[in-house]
Amino acid sequence: MGEMINSFILESGFANMGVKSILMILIACVFLYLAIKKGYEPYLLIPISVGMLLANMPGADLMKAPTDGELGGLLYYLYQGVHLGIFPPLIFLCIGASTDFGPMIANPKTMLLGAAAQFGIFFAFLGAILLGFNGLEAASI
Structure with a gap:
């Protein structure tokens, strides 16, 4: 055994x-x-x-x-x-x-925060391009 x-x-x-x-x-x-x-x-x-x-x-x-x-x-x-x-x-x-979109529907002002975040991403990308980074480096920033 x-x-x-x-x-x-x-x-x-x-x-x-x-x-x-x-x-x-x-x-x-x-x-x-x-x-x-x-x-x-x-x-x-x-x-x-x-x-x-x-x-x-x-x-x-x-x-x-x-x-x-x-x-x-x-x-x-x-x-x-x-x-x-x-x-x-x-x-x-x-x-x-x-x-869950419930909080955003209850307070539509919060949609402005999401839009501001998206604009921040594009501004960072364009700022990096203006500082001399190439497209891939700017995208990673």
């Missing part, structure tokens, strides 16, 4: 875990706790922590690229959405759709 348990433990992925994987899994669990229980930025922390858990899952080869006759790992295919530029617009679309 002991030999069977020992064989099971040695053949599992957890026997192949290193200290770095264990540390990252613990950090992912802390992020999940903070997002779910404490409510700290759940839109960010839940996907980050789930990705950390999947990437550090022992022996799963989730980032493996496809080869002849074999499929790639799950995260490889999910990463294609990032690589091809599909996910960032979807993320901004979802965040925009979940925006």
Whole structure:
């Protein structure tokens, strides 16, 4: 019986875990706790922590690229959405759709604050151009 348990433990992925994987899994669990229980930025922390858990899952080869006759790992295919530029617009679309416009409708003067912020961005860009920065440098400012 002991030999069977020992064989099971040695053949599992957890026997192949290193200290770095264990540390990252613990950090992912802390992020999940903070997002779910404490409510700290759940839109960010839940996907980050789930990705950390999947990437550090022992022996799963989730980032493996496809080869002849074999499929790639799950995260490889999910990463294609990032690589091809599909996910960032979807993320901004979802965040925009979940925006609560109730306070702005109740106090329309606050729309002026949003407009002033947009004008500030354009003024900073134009000011950087006038100071001699190129377009990419001015955009980063």
